[in-house]
Amino acid sequence: MRSSAVNPGSAAEVATEAFAAAFSASSTPMVLTDPSKHDNPIVWANDAFLALTGYDRHEIEGRNCRMLQGEASDPTTIRQIRDSISAETQLEVELFNYRKDGSRFWNAMTITPVRDEAGNLRYYFAAQADMTEKHRLETALKGANDDLERQVQARTADLLAALEQKTALLHEVDHRVKNNLQVISSLMLLKARRTPEGEARDALQGMAERIGALSTAHRMLYSEGDVTRFNLQDFAADFLSDLTAGVDTDRMAINAEIDAVAVSAAMAAPLALMMHELATNALRHAFPDNREGRLTISARRRDGGLNIRIEDDGVGISAGVPNPAGFGRSLVDMVVRQLRGTIDWDEHGPGTRVEIKIPLDAATLSGSTS
Incomplete structure (x- = not known):
């Protein structure tokens, strides 16, 4: 081997x-x-x-x-x-x-x-x-990206210019609407003063106040930088300032707790009209004969919606003087439906509590109040 x-x-x-x-x-x-x-x-x-x-x-x-x-x-x-x-x-x-x-x-x-x-x-x-081809492709890609970036910047500049123009136009529209509403309100107040006391005078006075509330809403939209949003807290501060100006603060206390909730501009006029109607009706009818009392207004953001409560310790709805010509409650119910919300009227003795829930995603309204 x-x-x-x-x-x-x-x-x-x-x-x-x-x-x-x-x-x-x-x-x-x-x-x-x-x-x-x-x-x-x-x-x-x-x-x-x-x-x-x-x-x-x-x-x-x-x-x-x-x-x-x-x-x-x-x-x-x-x-x-x-x-x-x-x-x-x-x-x-x-x-x-x-x-x-x-x-x-x-x-x-x-x-x-x-x-x-x-x-x-x-x-x-x-x-x-x-690696020449790789670098050529990288250079070409960078050139394409740079060109795309220039196009995007140019397009963005055009869109910003168009947005600024649209914003200026909307501001001007709100400004003119506000001025026109103020003129109409002033004319109705002037007519009310020259009308004998009674239902006609009260009706003119009430309509002038409602138009004034709408005017305030458009003034807030005009003053905001974002014309698509409406700050409920800012409006409430202005509205309450006007409301308390005609109230005897020795016998009447008005408290407000309003969150800084931004709602769509389309909701501005309905919300303004609804809050005005509830607050003024409470002051006008819940405290007859110079009765002392308290009115509380709150607006909170809860569970994706807006919760509004108007509460007083007055005589209550059933004890109030009937007003066949009045339509305040019907107007509030209509506005709440328009905002796709719900409303609950409750007499809790003494006084009345109104609770309203409105979804904040209701960008499309069923009608227009302004």
Whole structure:
């Protein structure tokens, strides 16, 4: 029986030849330099490297790889390569290089020090790739993005200009509506003063006050920066100021707790009319014969809706003097339906409590009050 042994040296040589054959046939450009020789020259390159650079083999052997550098090559990147070689460390960089015919290309390089078994530096191996098309696409994409951004900015500027124009127009509309409502209210008040006491005079007085409330709502819209929103708290402060001006504060206390709720502009007039009607009716009918009392008005945002409560400690609805010509309660019920809300009238002895719940997402109203 014959025995055989494998020569380790021969196995290493076979492996080296196999790697050399694989690298030579690879489509990835590769080059090997020898740092033990002057100026770290090229000592081997595969055919892919020659195809990438356009040089013949005899034109590159013995020369440093800087032969591929030129005017567009980044000095900072060149310094990184130099420092990495001095430190004997691996480096991955991209650099503008030049072919033999002078054309430029983006060269992505991975430079790796090659050491022997003892750890001594023997060679530098560089695998390379032409990244020109990638950079071209990136540049084209950046150009397209820049152009799109310019278009978006231009379109945004146009939209902002149109919005400013629309806002100015809406402000002007609210301003004119407010002025017209004030004129109508003043005319009705003037007519009421010249009308004998009775139902006709009371009716004129009541309509003038309702129109005044609508005028206040449009004035608030005119003064707001956002013409699409109406701040209920600001309106309530203005409305209550007018309300308390005609009240004897020695016998009547008016308390208000209004959240800063922003509602759509379309809800401004209905809310203004409803709050005015409830508050003035309470003051007018709940405290006859100079009766002392308290009126509380609250508006809170709860569960995605607006909860409004008007409460007094007066004589109550059933004890009030019937007014066949009045339609305040019917008007409030109509406005609440228009706002798609619910209303509850409750006599809690003494006094009356009215609770209203309105959904704040009711952007589309069933009608128009203003």
